[in-house]
Amino acid sequence: xxxxxxxxxxxxxxxxxxxxxxxxxxxxxxxxxxxxxxxxxxxxxxxxxxxxxxxxxxxxxxxxxxxxxxxxxxxxxxxxxxxxxxxxxxxxxxxxxxxxxxxxxxxxxxxxxxxxxxxxxxxxxxxxxxxxxxxxxxxxxxxxxxxxxxxxxxxxxxxxxxxxxxxxxxxxxxx
Amino acid sequence: xxxxxxxxxxxxxxxxxxxxxxxxxxxxxxxxxxxxxxxxxxxxxxxxxxxxxxxxxxxxxxxxxxxxxxxxxxxxxxxxxxxxxxxxxxxxxxxxxxxxxxxxxxxxxxxxxxxxxxxxxxxxxxxxxxxxxxxxxxxxxxxxxxxxxxxxxxxxxxxxxxxxxxxxxxxxxxxxxxxxxxxxxxxxxxxxxxxxxxxxxxxxxxxxxxxxxxxxxxxxxxxxxxxxxxxxxxxxxxxxxxxxxxxxxxxxxxxxxxxxxxxxxxxxxxxx
Numbered sequence: 001x002x003x004x005x006x007x008x009x010x011x012x013x014x015x016x017x018x019x020x021x022x023x024x025x026x027x028x029x030x031x032x033x034x035x036x037x038x039x040x041x042x043x044x045x046x047x048x049x050x051x052x053x054x055x056x057x058x059x060x061x062x063x064x065x066x067x068x069x070x071x072x073x074x075x076x077x078x079x080x081x082x083x084x085x086x087x088x089x090x091x092x093x094x095x096x097x098x099x100x101x102x103x104x105x106x107x108x109x110x111x112x113x114x115x116x117x118x119x120x121x122x123x124x125x126x127x128x129x130x131x132x133x134x135x136x137x138x139x140x141x142x143x144x145x146x147x148x149x150x151x152x153x154x155x156x157x158x159x160x161x162x163x164x165x166x167x168x169x170x171x172x173x174x175x
Numbered sequence: 176x177x178x179x180x181x182x183x184x185x186x187x188x189x190x191x192x193x194x195x196x197x198x199x200x201x202x203x204x205x206x207x208x209x210x211x212x213x214x215x216x217x218x219x220x221x222x223x224x225x226x227x228x229x230x231x232x233x234x235x236x237x238x239x240x241x242x243x244x245x246x247x248x249x250x251x252x253x254x255x256x257x258x259x260x261x262x263x264x265x266x267x268x269x270x271x272x273x274x275x276x277x278x279x280x281x282x283x284x285x286x287x288x289x290x291x292x293x294x295x296x297x298x299x300x301x302x303x304x305x306x307x308x309x310x311x312x313x314x315x316x317x318x319x320x321x322x323x324x325x326x327x328x329x330x331x332x333x334x335x336x337x338x339x340x341x342x343x344x345x346x347x348x349x350x351x352x353x354x355x356x357x358x359x360x361x362x363x364x365x366x367x368x369x370x371x372x373x374x375x376x377x378x379x380x381x382x383x384x385x386x387x388x389x390x391x392x393x394x395x396x397x398x399x400x401x402x403x404x405x406x407x408x409x410x411x412x413x414x415x416x417x418x419x420x421x422x423x424x425x426x427x428x429x430x431x432x433x434x435x436x437x438x439x440x441x442x443x444x445x446x447x
Binding site for chain 1: 187188189191192195196198199200201202203205225226229233290292294295296299335364
């Protein structure tokens with residue numbers, strides 16, 4: 001990855017973070033039923049869109065850092081970092097599972113453009129589900145409310161998937 | 176030794192993952208205990224500015240609504256002041272000036288909410304006033320519609336408050352009609368209701384009763400409107416009522432609030 005590519009990734013990440021903090025967080029502030037049980041997360045896409053050749057270690061550390069940044073704005077010390085680090089680790093395992101016969105084009109990122117819609121759907125949905133589940137476990141910090149955790153996870157998962165896949169179709173990122 | 180090294184290298188990604196998760200969980204636990212940690216200044220240094228900027232834009236779009244609600248609140252307050260002055264004048268000797276008889280017990284500092292949340296287990300909000308404006312930890316925050324939170328951390332220009340929608344908050348509240356009091360807590364994920372606990376079984380409660388602050392603490396003055404009784408029941412085997420209170424303030428939409436500052440606590444103690 002040359003420096004121009006890195007810069008592109010960083011700027012895109014900052015824009016996604018801003019959308020998450022300034023728009024998506026605010027949308028959750030209405031009194032409708034489903035907002036009370038769920039939230040919308042777009043920012044996991046930052047980790048999902050990292051290039052294939054990035055080593056696992058970098059991905060995990062980035063997950064932690066991005067999570068902490070979001071925590072600062074959500075006032076939820078550690079919860080987002082916990083969930084996103086978990087998702088970043090899972091990404092490594094998922095990539096091994098889902099590796100196509102010819103291997104990955106390692107300079108590319110996992111997008112609709114490079115991998116096709118089926119692969120992208122499986123990859124994104126498993127990752128986002130893991131993220132949402134870990135997030136609500138970290139938030140409640142006990143398994144006592146398992147029913148509530150699952151309900152919140154499902155609602156948040158569907159709303160986040162809509163936003164994340166929307167991002168893919170709208171901007172159709174190639175890197 | 177060599178084997179150990181091989182093991183560490185082989186599973187380094189997993190070890191790194193465990194390490195970072197442990198750090199994150201420590202943060203969560205530490206934060207749940209006393210809300211301190213490295214996030215202490217987040218509300219004042221970095222996120223405060225950004226939220227202020229975003230809020231300015233949002234405010235601009237809603238100026239008309241804010242102006243309307245402020246004007247109606249103003250009218251109501253003026254009316255109250257006139258009526259109270261009238262009643263006080265009737266009570267005091269005619270030769271004394273009115274000003275010398277009014278107790279300066281507390282002061283309200285107007286503030287604006289620049290960051291708010293309602294859909295987490297423990298909710299917080301940030302206001303655009305801080306130490307500079309005389310805000311200290313532990314002050315109550317109210318709005319025109321009711322109580323909304325308690326100041327928890329103060330930066331120089333911003334302060335963060337625990338919302339009443341927080342699992343650890345307990346507020347002393349009473350039923351206005353008969354004076355029974357209990358503690359108001361938030362248990363569910365529903366931002367429109369809170370639960371009033373420990374009201375003795377002999378109390379006469381009716382649906383629609385008004386719940387106000389009890390005044391048994393220096394956080395909130397007595398008699399601030401909180402909400403209305405929507406439903407009440409006794410848990411099996413208990414002698415106490417559990418009351419579901421519908422909050423009057425819509426915490427999700429509140430914007431302008433007041434921080435309550437006690438000027439002279441001794442004065443109030445003497446009075447009681």
